[in-house]
Amino acid sequence: MNVHKLLLFVLILGVFSCDKTKEKKDITAISKNFKTENSFEFGVWITANNDRVDKDYAKEFEKYKSAGIDEVLINTGTDPELLKRITPIATEQGLKVHAWIMAMNRPGDTIALQHPEWYAVSREGKSCFDTRPYVGYYQWLCPTREESRNHVLGLVEGLAKVDGIESVHLDYIRFSDIFLPIGLLPKYDLVQDKELPEFDFCYCDVCVSEFEKIHHKNPRNIKNPDIDMEWKQFRLNAVRNVVNDAYEIVHKHNKNLTAAVFPYPEMADHMVRQRWDKWTINAVYPMIYHGFYNEEVNWIGFATKQGVEDVKDKGIGINTGIYMPDFKSVDEFKQAIILAKENGAKGITFFDGPAISEEYLKAIKETKESLK
Numbered sequence: 001m002n003v004h005k006l007l008l009f010v011l012i013l014g015v016f017s018c019d020k021t022k023e024k025k026d027i028t029a030i031s032k033n034f035k036t037e038n039s040f041e042f043g044v045w046i047t048a049n050n051d052r053v054d055k056d057y058a059k060e061f062e063k064y065k066s067a068g069i070d071e072v073l074i075n076t077g078t079d080p081e082l083l084k085r086i087t088p089i090a091t092e093q094g095l096k097v098h099a100w101i102m103a104m105n106r107p108g109d110t111i112a113l114q115h116p117e118w119y120a121v122s123r124e125g126k127s128c129f130d131t132r133p134y135v136g137y138y139q140w141l142c143p144t145r146e147e148s149r150n151h152v153l154g155l156v157e158g159l160a161k162v163d164g165i166e167s168v169h170l171d172y173i174r175f176s177d178i179f180l181p182i183g184l185l186p187k188y189d190l191v192q193d194k195e196l197p198e199f200d201f202c203y204c205d206v207c208v209s210e211f212e213k214i215h216h217k218n219p220r221n222i223k224n225p226d227i228d229m230e231w232k233q234f235r236l237n238a239v240r241n242v243v244n245d246a247y248e249i250v251h252k253h254n255k256n257l258t259a260a261v262f263p264y265p266e267m268a269d270h271m272v273r274q275r276w277d278k279w280t281i282n283a284v285y286p287m288i289y290h291g292f293y294n295e296e297v298n299w300i301g302f303a304t305k306q307g308v309e310d311v312k313d314k315g316i317g318i319n320t321g322i323y324m325p326d327f328k329s330v331d332e333f334k335q336a337i338i339l340a341k342e343n344g345a346k347g348i349t350f351f352d353g354p355a356i357s358e359e360y361l362k363a364i365k366e367t368k369e370s371l372k
Helices: 002-034 054-066 080-092 146-160 182-188 205-215 229-252 265-272 299-310 330-342 358-370
Strands: 041-047 071-075 096-102 167-171 256-261 283-286 317-323 347-351
Touching: 041 096, 041 317, 054 080, 071 080, 071 347, 080 096, 080 146, 096 146, 146 167, 146 229, 167 229, 205 229, 229 256, 265 299, 283 299, 299 317, 299 330, 317 330, 330 347, 330 358
Parallel strands: 041 071, 041 347, 071 096, 096 167, 167 256, 256 283, 283 317, 317 347
Antiparallel strands: none
């Protein structure tokens, strides 16, 4: 009888292991199909609105395509109808389309604003509903509370249902900045040499209760919450869980999941509670905005390589994101593209499309030709 039980256990374990292996292979296969091994693609982030007519979009997309751009990541304000309207215009020009969504930061979200309890709460006890950290458009929702996370996931699914898109592209999939990029501190007249209570989230009743269930302590009473690893990990996991649920949703509709993230995982962990190397996702677009960090152009290569190494063998593609105003010359700009490619990125994406002058569009085309 004991032998029979042992054999049954081994059989069940084998089936479970096979299922997990198959799941991992499926994720890797999808990611490899998403960005082929030898491709290096160029993209732009853009924002759309209903006021513009179709021919204006057609002209813009034609401009990008003729310069060598391969894909557009479009913010429609989570409006699936606008996305349905302009996606065919882009794909007719041979551009891939990604549905760019502001995820946990939802400024002006008319549904969320009807539910003040959905918003993240700082260590000071102030809610993003009416006290916004840093800037007026920072209105962060709690990623732990079921109602707020389901609201975001519902918006993700609405975009995933749109025919013709490559992925739903998550932005602001994190907590508010605990630490700003060093180059931005003078703008806000801030010194951030430790975690400040007004920028430390989320201490809402749901986060506190869920944490207490697991660890039997109240984070509001922790003397040094910035060094409490369980509390830190709880929040990293909250963001990860939203991403992993979004992955399941978009793949149900045969789409991929991508995200704009901070430069590399260790840095993202420190600055915004975002450990993207632990996510189930097809590709990430690290925003390696060197000017924000008072770094030189070669830092783009360093940060790209760090991210590539962190997700090695995980089936996650890396597309380096760069910020157009940071560049002082076309030569610097071309160098950034080469650095991204040489350090393992599958592509490079520019923020944002309208900021690219004719001179820089020409540089994109020339650099792309040189990489063939």
